[in-house]
Amino acid sequence: MTLRNAVMATLLEGEASGYDLAKGFNASVANFWTATPQQLYRELDRMEREGLVTARVIRQDRRPDKRLFSLTDAGHDALRAYIADPIGRPTAIRDGLLVRVQCADIGELAAVQADIADRMEWARAKLTRYERLRERLLQGRTEDQYLTEAERVGPYLTLLRGISFEEENIRWGETALRVLAARAA
Known part of the structure; x- marks a missing residue:
């Protein structure tokens, strides 16, 4: 999947500025696709040049002008073509933490355990955000x-x-923490 498709999927929700899109992107598709605001703005510019999105300029007095993006008919067609094509194989997991866990038996268990605990805290924080989003959707x-x-x-x-x-x-x-703690004992 390309960033372009994720951006178009986000724009299905309606017109959005680049800033709002970046914020909304993090809320709506962050659980399966990530991008920096800079990547989003570059992609929006490309998509506008290619006719997949259109931008409407809103003049602002005390700030730079704001551009509101929306999908064009060509953008909707591109999304339909994207979902009609077979997706292929699922993506492989590429996770540095798992490489570290794979090596845990050679020592430094405490460092690996700390990394796992950090990942769990990150997951809990994301779950909290996802549950808030779920409540808003429902x-x-x-x-x-x-x-x-x-x-x-x-x-x-x-x-x-x-x-x-x-x-x-x-x-x-x-x-993993339970197993590593038992191995360390």
Whole structure:
């Protein structure tokens, strides 16, 4: 998947400035795709040149002018073509922590344990953000109500995947810490 597709998927929510898009990008697709604001702005400029998005300029007195981006018909067509093509193999895990855990038996268990504990804290913080986002999406409805009534269910389904991913990171971390503690004893 390219950054372009993730940006277009985010713009399905509606018109957004680059700043709002970067903020919203972190809230809406961060559980499966990350990018810096600079990468987003560069991609938006390319997409505008290619006719996938259009920008509307809002004049501001005390700040630089703001550009609000929205998908064009060509952008919607590009997204449809993207989802129609087979996705291929799932991406492989590339995680430096797992390389360190792989080497844990040669020593420095305390450092590896600290890294695992840090990862678990990171996962807990992400879970907290994801749960807040879930509550905002549900707006007091049950999950079943949301899934039958909402205009779009894709954002909720990807959020569920992010939640389960972080829950599994925590479960794995607990197991790994328990095993390493027993080995150290």
